[in-house]
Structures are given as structure tokens and as C-alpha cells.
Amino acid sequence: MSVMSSQYIKHETDVLIIGAGGAGMRAAIAAFDSGSSVTVLSKSLLGKAHTVMAEGGIAAALANVDPKDSWEVHFADTMEEGVYISNFRMAEILSKEAPERVRELEEYGALFDRTPEGTIMQRAFGAHTYRRLCHVGDRTGLEIIRTLEDQILHRDIKFFDEFYVTKLLKDGERVVGAIGIKLNTGDIHVFSSKAVIVSTGGCGRIYKVTSNSWESTGDGLGLAFEAGAELMDMEMIQFHPTGMVFPPGVKGLLVTEGVRGEGGILLNAQGERYMARYSPKKMELDARDIVARANYAEIMAGRGTAHGGVYLDITHRGADFIKRKLPSMYKQYMDFAGVDITKEKMEVAPTVHYQMGGIRVDPESTATNIPGLFASGEVASGLHGANRLGGNSLADILVFGKRSGEGASSYSKKISQGKIDDAAISAEIERVNSLVGRDGLNPYDLASRLEENMSENVGIIRNEENLRKALETIQELKDLSKKAAVHGGLKYNKGLLQVLELPSMLTAAEAIVRGAIERKESRGAHARSDYPKKDPAMRKNIIYTKGERGMRLEWREVPKIPDNLRKLIREEEY
Template structure:
């Protein structure tokens, strides 16, 4: 216990303060339990939700009256290539409308076509205009509303603390350890129920839309605690990230650009999506648009800086200013006026369809451990439709908060194994004694390996090369060196993150190697077709000697392939 600098005790501990974590906290507070949200960055400002631009899917049918929940369900399952847990999809589509009404009640204000009707736009893979939005700042509006409500509900928040491990006893989670990034303190958290809402792991790739906090912490700590993961090979590469300048490479160019009528052209001036999906064109599903752009680049039809052109100059200036204001300013900052000039774009690592395997109340395979948002798996199957992730944060954030609170009311605090606690302390602070490479050097190697070998196009050879490189980096991490001192030691954080990144990278790669077909976001050049025999989820869990991998049929409730 001497190694612990401070102890926090609460009923429900929520790890992560983005859209899902914030919504979980608001819901849990309704059940008269103590709630503490611990955030690696700043609450509501450091996750992916606040960066989300395009919109939130809810089948109101305000513009296209034919739209309904059944069509939303079908589009989601078809887009996910039938790997979705259909029970979770049913919950998503049935509760999405209620949750966005909650957001307006909390203080959010979304675009309208009439006082009682929200505006909705097209998004890829959807047959109707279903995506509710606030210009191209939808995520920002959602987080504004959630922060306001969390303040009203007196939610306790602890910022700039990285949770590093979950402590278990007798088959349940009893605590968590944390690194105070400001002061370098080692912290212990005790709780009765736990919610992981840490988002994805885009930072394991060299080109990504994700902020630096997204290093896969939630996947890693849940896996090490004994929770099962699912569909981890399914990594979505957003079709359109910025290409130029290099400092902006990978920065998101929202799907709303294509939803409002943006057109893709190669260097020959061809509107090339006609070759890949002549019916849906630019509004095909993200996996198809991504591979189409990648093919154009690989086959020598790239733009000046190695991307393709995305053009909206045919739209009225007022439409661009009103509906795509963030994009207008983002490109004006680098000297491009998108009202007159095309954007240069190329794919960028964006979202993880897989994650912690949960049931319909967001419970993992550990009874008092819940997960919601991008860190959970099962809703999206092999490919996520744009606009479904913001809906997911609110629908399943509320569910996780409710059921974690109910679980906490039934349980006493568990016993902490202080020997394990001391081991975790020593694991974190051992890097100060290293004499090898800097953590950033090893991190860059891992990111390059994942982008080149476990990216948009995969083969058995590339995947095996990635596993070999991951093993090499794992050996080198033992002698990694960081600067001394505890106060905001970003090198120490990078070293701790790297261990999580290596574990998540290996899990993704092993799952991708096992899936000998192409489905959704997972494309194997050596197995380019979809194989009905592989209509099954890949499940991964921890065993004494490493990783156990097995398969199960997806849960089908309404829609067979």
C-alpha cells in the first residue's frame, strides 16, 4: 500500500469521458449511486465524439417519409456484411430517436427543416436521408449538451489520469490503477461496477483521424482482466482524410461532404466510383469507397500529393458555408478554398468495429464490467455505416450506465490484492531505469508496420511480417528509456501506451490472419472473395500462454444472409 499515492472509492467507475462515457455517467446518476468518470485527457474534449462531424443516424423520416427502423436495421446489417449481433442492432435502431431527443433536452440544438422536424442528410450505405446533424459540427454539439447535463447532475470527473489496469478477484473486477499525468502519482480506484468507454485504437496506425489518447487502452486492460474481445480484425479506414500538408495528413474530411453532393475524381478527371459501385457512387459503404480510392492511387491515377480529388465547387456557396463550415475553415487554413478548388483526400485509419464482447445490457464476459461506445464490439459487424457510431454512444452509453448502477447496488466492495498492486506500480515506473530506445521510436515502428502490413489490403505474408515485427518490438520495450521526473512525463505515458498498443496490434493481426476471406473492412488480397463458411465472429480471450482464438456464428434475430 506504500506504493499508492491516493485512493478513490465510488460505486460506478467510468473509464473514458467521450460521448459514451458521458452518457453512461448521466444515466448512472439517475439511480442514486456515486459515479466517478476518469479521463485520460479532458472531459468531453479529448475523445473522438467531439471531433465527429457528419451526423447521427435516427430513422425519423422527416424528409424521406418512407424511412423507418426496419430499413435502418437492414442497412446496418447489410453494411456489416451480416457479422453484426442483430440483437444489438435492434436496440440501436429502436432507441436512437429517443436518445437524440434526450440530447436536445440536455441543451443540444440540431439543424431543422421546421420547428418540429430535424434536418436529415444522406450518408453512405443508407437508402434514405437518415442522418441528423448540426452542420458539420455534430459531435461538438453532442458533447456540449452532455457536458451541460453532466454538470447539472454533479457528475464527479477526474481529468488527465490514465487508467493502466483492472484488478480482479474471484471472477470480478474490484479496482483499477491509474497514472496521474500531471503529478506522476500512482492511484488506486475501488468500485463495485466498472464501465469502459475509452474509444478505439487508431493510434496504432501511422495515418489516422484519432487523437493521441486512442491507443487501445480499453481493449488491452479488458483483455488482460479476462474479458473476451470480438471482431478485432475489422478496422475501418475512412475513405477521406487530408493528404496535404504533411502536418494535416490523416485529418478527417467528413462523409458529410459526399452526403451533400461531393464528387470524387482521379488525376485523369474521371469520376472513378462508377467503376466500383455505379449505383451508389460516392455514397457506397466506406469499405468500398476506401478500397476504390486506394486502387486509384496504387494504379497511378493519384493527385499531385498522392490522393484523389473530392470536389464540391458545383454547390452553392451558401450551402457550403451553412452545411460544411468546418471543412471550409479547415481547408482555408492550408490555403485551399473548397468553394472553388477540389480537396485532396486519401484513406485514414478511423474506427474499430470490433471490441469488448458485450450482451444487450453492455455486460462483458466479466459480470460487473460493462463497455459502451467504440470500445465495445458487435453492433457494426464487418463495416460501420457513417452516423451509426454517434447513435451507438448515446444508446449504449445510457444502457451501460443504467445496468452498471443496478449492478453496483447489489455488490459489496471487493478485496484488493496489494501484491498485484505493487507489481503494477513497478511495471509502470521501471522505464525510468532503461537505457535503450525512446518510446516514440518504437511506437513509430509499430505504426508503420501496422499501416503497411495490416492496413487496407492484407495478405498472409504481410500479416506474418507484422507479427514478427511486433515480437521484436516487444523484446526491445524491456530496455526502453524515458526522461526522469514525474510531472507530466509524456515519455512515460508513451511507454505505457506502447505496451497496450503492441497487445492490441497482435490481437488484430492474429484475427486478420485467421479470417481467410474478404468481408467488409477486412480485405485479404490472397482471399479476395467473401466466403459463406466465414460467416462467423472471431472471439479472442486471454489464456495463460497467450491468446485463445475461436469462432462462433453471429447472433441472427431477423435477417438471414
Template sequence: MSTVEPRNTGERHSYDVVVVGAGGAGLRAAIAAHDAGARTAIVCKSLLGKAHTVMAEGGIAAAMGNAWPEDNWKVHFRDTMRGGKMLNNWRMAQLHAQEAPDRVLELEEWGALFDRTNDGLISQRDFGGHRYARLAHVGDRTGLEMIRTLQQRAVALGIDVFMECTITEILKDGDRVAGAFGYWRESGRLITFEAPSVVLATGGIGKSFKVTSNSWEYTGDGHALAVRAGASLINMEFVQFHPTGMVWPPSVRGILVTESVRGDGGVLKNSEGRRFMFDYIPDFFKAETADSIEEADRWYTDKKNNRRPPELLPRDEVARAINSEVKAGRGTPHGGIYLDIASRRDPEYIMRRLPSMYHQFKELADVDITKEPMEIGPTCHYVMGGVEVDPDTAVSIVPGLYAAGEVAGGMHGSNRLGGNSLSDLLVFGRRAGLNAAYYAARTHDAPVTVDEDAVVAAADAALAPFSEEGGENPYSVQKDLQEVMHTLVGIIRTAEELEQALGEIEKLAERSRHLTVEGNRQYNPGWHLAIDLQNMLWVSECIAKAALTRTESRGGHTRDDYPMTDQDWGTKNIVLRRHDDSVELAIQPLPQMPAELKALFEEK
């Protein structure tokens, strides 16, 4: 076991705005902050260009009206609110719908190469829960093109980037943000950023679950950093299980199968070969969804028919239907169901529209999707919950701390529509960056100061696993946490299981206080995981506590013991804050939507 010097707090840097995360939200925030005149830095856990945003395949939801002239921001707003079961922050949904088209056109101006219609406009495809085809796309690799474009822009502007650098603590001066503390993953050297504004753009929490589409970075870092710094989290009970992840072979279980497969004609079938989604159309969507195979097939060939196939219901509805079929014994040999596009589209069409999906299944599962169906099933994909922020400025209740993208809560309510994530990143990434820069400028007359004792404490905490002898292996603790979350806090929940989960999480938290890491700081993945585990445990406790408290089923939160949606719960948010070293829960009313927006839901 190596000897460390916990009091050596490493190098220092000073900026106006520090952006934590280099996905779509982080890059867009950094560009906006730089354009507003702030000295800006991006700190990312992996290499630039490797953020999980690259895995977003389907497109960017924006009511541009290129495919359907009838589409507009009001329809997009209404779809988003309905998809979130009306629990969304209405102002965030409104701003998102209004500003998304401009953000897409901005990407185009910066060099993004979108697919085109015959008229030369940006092509827009269908996606679940959207009334009209409105996803601007680049084949089935839209996220990759988005990151390429934003990254190129950020580098051209000369924004400083600290790659493979993990932030472990938000530093404060009284109630205000004063900077961030972290370490270089390669060398283990410690690093402190002095900055009055910090933007969290760290993504999601999927690595707390056993089966997930999320990449290794998604350990709930931003959620935990925020709550430890005094910010509040909302909607944490709502975890989206994407209905279509790969289920075979085991090495690729959970990897996402884009919704574009269903948007371009793919259908879901059980082991009996029956197209089962017609059995699961909720009353809420009957007016807009095809109620027969013939009608659904006409929709694919005649886009003037405005009734939608049931495969394009919102993700929570599709995931629950698949789960029900598997539990009823009508699943595939490997525990999923079949997604079939081969029988409905010719190979040339599939290869042109879904090139990444073709190669993904061919290379990883030896399945030719132009000839045979895919085996898919639900996978932990997205957390609707996150840092509670002001809709217009993206600031949390902690002055100087901002959040955008998946780490921010409120925009998606209880369920996110496909494609809304990429436009969410752009709209609120820009707003967070701009307002972080404005706030930093206002602090010049009363600058913040980093507390040296806080830096030393952060250094001691980061290096603690090296000092523990004979303690727990971090990989064992993570494996047990993932099993608890998958089994007890998964797609279907009960009070008994959630209470059991909270008890298990408490035991795991105690075990995590005695982690042992061998070797030294250089290239030490065990040490990285030991730090990430603290964040995963905070987030897991928040999810389980909120899920136990919400005694209804809504969106991504399904209670077997409370299967119905409760009208009373539709007016409330569950808010979580830190209290000593545990999570404190409160219930607060949902912001009231103005009358002119309410009227949109009364239109035929």
C-alpha cells in the same frame, strides 16, 4: 535519471461505478449510472470536453422520419446489417435502431441545438449506406454539440470527474471487478479507485497506425485493459479506413474530411478528371445505387428519386475504390484523389452546410473548397472490433466490467456506417451505465475487496520504465509499430505480410520490455507513451492474428490472396483472449437472427 518509490501506491477513492473515458459513451454512461442512484466517477485521459467524439462531424443516425416519413427502425436495422456484411450482432443492431430516435430527442431536451427543417423538425442529412436521409446534425460539428450537451448535463448533476488521469489496470477480487488503478498525468502521482463496476468507454486504436484520423488518446487502452482483465475481444480484424482524410500538407495527413461533403453533393474524381466510383458499384448495391452520372445528379436535385450516387456507398467500398485508383496511377500528386464540391454547390451553400470543412482546409492547407477540389485519401478511422459484451446489458464476460462505444465489439459487424457511431455511443452508453449501477447495487451485500498485492504490482509496472537504464526509446518503438501496421496490416492484406507483421510485433513487444524514460514523473510524455505502448502492442497482435485467420475479404478486412467473401465465414466470429502473456484465438458461431428479422431482408 530520477529515483522513484514504486511501493507508494498513492491516493484512494471509492465509488459504485467508475467510467473510464469522457467521450459520448462515457458521459452518457455516467449520466445513466448517476440517475440510477450510483455513486459515479468519470476518469478521462485528457481534459473534459476534449474527447475524440468532438471530431465526429456528420451527424447522429436515427430513423426519426423527419426527412423521409417512410423511414423506420426496421429500415435502419437492415441498412446497418447490410453495411456490416451481416456479421453484426443482430440484437445490438436491433436495439440501436429502435432506441436511437429517443436518444436524439433526449439530447434535444438537454439543450442540443440541432439544425432544423422548414417545418421546425430536426434536420436529417444523407450518408453513405443509409437508404434514407437520417443523420440528425449540427452543421458539420455534431460531435462537438453532443459533447457540449452531455458534459453540461454531467456537470450539472454533480458527477465527479478526474481529468488528465490514465487508468493502467483493472483490479479484481477473484473473478469480479474490484476497481481500477492509474496515475495523474500532470504530477505522476498514483491513484486507486475501489468500485464493483467499471465501464470502459475509451474509444479506438488508431495511433497504432501511421496515417489516422484519431486523436492522441486512441492507443487501445480499453481493449488492452479488458483483455488483460480476462474479457474477450471480437471482430478485431475489421479496421475501417475512412475513405476521405486530408493528404496534404504532411502535417495534417489523415485528418478527417467528413462524409457530409459527399452527402451534400461532393463527387470523387481521379487525376484524369473522371468520376470513377461508377466503376466500383458492387452487385450487392446495384439495385439501390445510380448507374449513371445523369441519374446520380438527378438524385441530388430530386430527393424523390430513391437511387443513390455511388459516392454514398459504404465506407469500405469507397476506400477500396480510392485505393485501386491510386495504385493504378490515377491518383493526385500527393497520393490521393480529388473530392470536388466546388463545381456542384454555390459558395453560400458550402459555407452554411460545411463551415468546419471550409475553415479546416483554408487554415491548414490553404485550399478554398468553395473554389477548388480537396486532395483526400483513406485514413485509419475506426475499429469495429472490441470487447465482447451482452447486447442488452453491455457487460463483458468479467462480472462488473462493461463496455460501450468504439471499445465494444459486435454492433457494427465488419463495417460501420457513417453516423451509426454517435447513436451507438448514446444507446449503449446509457445501457452500460444503467446496468453497471444495477450490478453495483447487487454487490452491497457481498462487497468486493481490492487486493493490495495487485495494487503494488500495478504501481511497479507503471513505474518500471524509470528503472531501466540504457533501454529503448518509446518513440522509436511506436514509430516502428506504426510502420508495421501501416505497411503490413493496412487496407489490403496478405498471409505473407500478416505473418511478417506478427513476427515484427513480437520483436517490438520484446523491445518494449526494456523501455527507458528520462526525467521524473511530472509532465513526462515519454513515460505516458511507454505505458500506452503496452496497450498498442496487445491490440496490434489481436488485429494481425484475427486478420491472418479470416481467409476471406469482408467489410473493413480485405485479403488480396482471398479476394472473395466466403459464405462459411459469414457465420463465424473470431474471439481473442489472453493466455499467459500472449493472445489466444478461437472461432465461435454468430448469434442466430430470429425469423421475423430475417424476413426484412427478403422484402423487395
């Protein structure tokens, strides 16, 4: 149902989904199949979301290649990799349900690579006990996005792409819809909905060097936080060990872990296979935080390449194998760097890759602490704890995407549409209009300052002094961002979009830095040079909420693991 008013176009839907990556699309399918009317809002064109960049595969204990694999082992790997602050129930759900989600994707039309017996092929990945990653060469994300897109297009699901949500609307405590701008027309749309799912992905673009695409500016994180949702584990930012370093235009672009999974080795400029010093047992296939810090340490010690990286070498596997197993890596290096990876070594360095933290959710339904608001995918937290296993994010978006769709649908069936406050709408329309058609601070300059600040001060190894410096800059940017404005109108104005993105980017940055200061230990992806050890007293989660006088942090106990699950994992060592 749509109603036109002079200022905005109004729609009504049962379930409103913000974000059309893997999680949002899977949620849309689930909510629709549960009998709800569904509307999806996407910042990019449909099918362009950051999920398309996922390469290596999706983790699911199908045990096709290693018969000893099971959900129990996948569960244990996930908990141990999360360094004991993951939510056990989310890890349990993920490891139990991922195989079903993969098979279902196959029934939706996805074509995974096969074993000689014709079952779904699985490859090795860092810190997975068994070969577990179902993959489509090294373009698994594209296959997932295209398959889900197909399912969406053949259902009666409404979608608005190139749509940017500027605010969640509330009726008392409850979230009852959203308002935003359709980029290609510049029209303002208001959506009234019984439930809202936020699946907007991560915030990697607050860093200068990142593997994340344009969209990942923490939009949903900021929207939910402003609406009162609790965030958790925000200090945990994953650096992927291998991003491209050259040419400058693609600095940070991901080089899949699949390269190491298929036998690639890491060498410093002296030709030494240095992982033998950092992790003699697991070598290149240790956890991402360990390999990333090793790469960083080698570069810092002056054993890096001319462009400030280390070498990743797969040439020994031969041209045929490489072109078949890693076709897009072959093409990526050929097209961008003019390097033939079947004959030459790749230059790589760590790159910001993933936010483990995010909106705190209930494992069963992905409900947040705010009634009517749900979250799934990278924007949600709990599953990955202090570090994420490669391949677990693609499993996450399908498993918890589906659960959020069902959760939101079932909530929406018990409740009627909320009341949308006209004054809130008018105020928001006025705010958006006030950001265009005039002089103001250049929003891109502010964003660049934030990116440099984060990369310089909140990097792979942190310390109090730099974190304090980072926080100061963030405070300053928060004030300056209020003065940002651009010329032009509302229609397809990317400068306006950058102005609108700034508050969420700054919320994400502030949470990361405050949490990093608060966590005076080194755990998983969070490494402090001034507190290099793990502290048993900090085997807890940090919760972030919006207080009257700014962001509040609080330590919260990790949910107690029941005995039957506890015995599956190794005791934590200090």
C-alpha cells in the same frame, strides 16, 4: 470517500467509468440518474475526447425528411452493412432507441440543424437507405460532447481528467476497481468500485495515417483483455474513404462523409468520375469499404494526384451553401492547406478511422464475460460487424453508453465493494516507477515502428505474406517494449505515458493481424488479395482471449436471428 496513504490516494465509488468521450459521459449520466455514485476518469482534459472530431452526424430513424424511414430500415441497413456478422440484438436496440436518445440530447440543450418545418434536419450518408443523419453542420461531435459535459458538470459526478489507468484490479474473477496515475500531479490513485465501465474508444493510432486523435491507443481494450475479457471482430478495421493528404502534419485528418452527402463527387487526376465504374448505382454514397477501396485502387493505378490522393469536389454547390453546411471543412482546408474548397477541389485518400471489433458485450447491459466489467462505445464490439455505417457510432455511444451506465448501476446495487489486493497495488506502483528516471529504449521510436508496420502490412488490402511480416514485427516490438523507459518523473511525463500505452497498442495490433490471417476471405472492411471472395463458412465471429501461452483465437457462431427480424433483411449473396 478518499483516503491518503504514503504511496497512493484511495477512493471508493459505486460505478467507475474509464473514458470521457460520448459513451463514457452518457454512461455516467445514466448511472448517476439510476442512483449510483459515479466517478469518471479521462485521459484528456474533460471535453477534449475524440468524440469532438465526429463531424457528419448521428444516425436515427426519426423520418423527419424521408417519412418512409423506420427502425426496421435502419436495422436492415446496419445488418447488411455489417455483412451479416453483426449481433442482431444490438442492431435492433440501436435502431429502436437512437431516435429517443437524439430527442433526449435536444432536451439536454443540443441544437441540431432544422428542417423548414422546424423538426430536426437529416442528411444523406453512405449506404443509408434514407436521409437519416441528424447533424449540427459538420461539428456534430462537438455539440454532443459539450452537451453531455454540461450535464455531467451539473450533477454530483466526480471526475478526474488527465488521468491514465494502468491496470484493472480484480478480486478473484471479478473486476473491483482500477489503479492509475494523475498526470498533472504524478500521484497514483486507487479506485475501489462495485462496477467498472470501459469506454475508452478505438485504437486508430496504431496506424501511421489515421483520423484518430492522440487518445485512441486501445487503452481500454488492453486493460480488459489483460483482465480476461473476450475480444471479438478485431480484424475489422474501417478505412474512411476521405482523409486529408496534404500538408504532411495533417495527413489522415478526416474529411467528413457529409461532403459527399451534400453532393460532393470524387474525381481522379484525369478528371474522371470513377465511382461510375465501381458502383454505378450508389456512386459516391456507397458503403465506406467500397468507396475507400475504389479511392485506393485509383491511386495505386497511377491515376492519383501529386500528393498521392484523389480529388473530392463540392465547388458546384456554391460558396454560400458550402460555408453554411460544411463550415469546419471550409476552415480546415483554408487553415491547413490554404485551399478554398468553394473554388478548388480537395485532395483526399483513405485513412484509418474506426475499429468495428473490440470487447464482446451483452447487448442488454453491455456486461462483458468478466463480472463487474462493462464496455460501451468504440471499444465494444458486436453492433457494426464487418463494417460500420457512417453516423452509427454517434448513435452507438448514446444508446449503449446509456445502457452500460444502467447495467453497471443495477449490477452495483446487488453487490458490495470487493477486496483490493495490497500486493497487486504495490507491484503496479513499482512497475510504473521502474519506467522513469533512467535510460531505456525510446518509446516513441517503438510506437513509430508499430505505426509504420501496420500501415505498410495491414492496410486496406491484405495478404498472408505481409500479415506474417507484420506479426513478426509485433512480436519483436513486444519484447523491445519491455525495455522502454524515459527520463524525468511521474508528473506530466508524456514519454512515460507512451511507455504505458505500448502494451495496449500491441495487444490491439496483434489481435488485428492474427484475426486477419485467420479470416481467409474478404468480408466488409477486411479485404484479402489472396482470398478475394466471401466464404459462407466464415459467416462467423472470431473471438480473442488471453491464454496461458499468448493470444487464442476461436470461431464462434453469429447469434441466430429470430424470424421477425430476419425477414427485414436481404439474404446474403455469395
